[in-house]
Amino acid sequence: xxxxxxxxxxxxGAALTKKTAEERKNILRNFLRLIVxxxxxxxxxxxxxxxxxxxxxxxxxxxxxxxxxxxxxxxxKKDVKKILGKKILFEEKTDPGLSAxxxxxxxxxxxxxxxxxxxxxxxx
Amino acid sequence: xxELIKHxxxxxxxxxxxxxxxxxxxxxxxxxxxxxxxxxxxxxKEEIEGGLKASKEAKERLERAEELKExxxxxxxxxxxxxxxxxxxxxxxxxxxIVQGGHQKAELIMADAKKVIEEEKAKMGEEVYQNAEAxxxxxxxxxxxxxxxxxxxxxxxxxxxxxxxxxx
Numbered sequence: 113x114x115x116x117x118x119x120x121x122x123x124x125g126a127a128l129t130k131k132t133a134e135e136r137k138n139i140l141r142n143f144l145r146l147i148v149x150x151x152x153x154x155x156x157x158x159x160x161x162x163x164x165x166x167x168x169x170x171x172x173x174x175x176x177x178x179x180x181x182x183x184x185x186x187x188x189k190k191d192v193k194k195i196l197g198k199k200i201l202f203e204e205k206t207d208p209g210l211s212a213x214x215x216x217x218x219x220x221x222x223x224x225x226x227x228x229x230x231x232x233x234x235x236x
Numbered sequence: 237x238x239e240l241i242k243h244x245x246x247x248x249x250x251x252x253x254x255x256x257x258x259x260x261x262x263x264x265x266x267x268x269x270x271x272x273x274x275x276x277x278x279x280x281k282e283e284i285e286g287g288l289k290a291s292k293e294a295k296e297r298l299e300r301a302e303e304l305k306e307x308x309x310x311x312x313x314x315x316x317x318x319x320x321x322x323x324x325x326x327x328x329x330x331x332x333x334i335v336q337g338g339h340q341k342a343e344l345i346m347a348d349a350k351k352v353i354e355e356e357k358a359k360m361g362e363e364v365y366q367n368a369e370a371x372x373x374x375x376x377x378x379x380x381x382x383x384x385x386x387x388x389x390x391x392x393x394x395x396x397x398x399x400x401x402x403x404x
Contacts, residue, residue, distance in 0.1 A: 216396055222403055
């Protein structure tokens with residue numbers, strides 16, 4: 113039975129806590145060997161995402177991905193920050209196919225799709 | 237009596253000699269002339285009778301053959317008529333079967349054709365509907381694209397932020 117990316121991330125986080133730089137290097141090397149042995153290398157990105165998320169959580173940071181058809185304004189980012197009330201790590205993406213509106217993805221978990229494309233897709 | 241014989245001039249010796257001559261002649265004629273002639277005539281008669289009999293028999297045979305021929309022809313005609321009648325009957329039944337089969341086949345073909353037409357109509361309707369949808373969508377996207385960015389985005393962005401507040 114294999115492990116989920118969440119389980120890997122939790123284990124790695126626990127293993128790295130309060131360790132020296134040299135120890136961390138060794139732990140990371142062993143961790144990669146374990147992933148290869150378990151044939152979970154294709155899921156490495158998911159594991160890294162989970163690790164990053166845990167780290168952000170520890171530091172009280174939220175990752176918010178904003179996707180719009182045009183340029184994203186500073187005011188908009190301020191509004192988002194005000195609503196969420198935390199430190200925000202913004203990732204901005206542009207997709208002209210969305211026609212209009214905004215797509216907000218919080219921590220790769222919660223998606224708010226207020227784009228014209230989504231509205232049109234719902235209509236048709 | 238003697239007188240009478242004398243009167244008639246009968247000479248007994250001569251008479252006996254003549255009688256002997258007569259019998260000798262009779263014997264010779266019978267032996268060499270009448271006998272063979274009669275034999276030939278008898279044979280000829282038998283031949284003629286045989287011929288007549290054969291002719292009669294041949295005639296009878298011919299008549300019988302004619303009768304047989306007529307009878308055979310009659311029978312053959314009867315059989316031929318029966319065969320023709322049977323063939324006509326069979327052909328009629330077969331014709332009815334073919335016509336019936338043809339009707340059934342035609343009905344099946346028609347049913348299939350109707351089904352295909354219905355399917356095609358439904359498919360076409362679906363395609364038309366999808367095309368119309370795509371056209372309307374494209375049109376709306378073009379209209380949105382021509383609107384000023386600020387106006388275009390404002391309502392949707394406000395909506396997104398409102399929703400963000402609910403998940404906080």
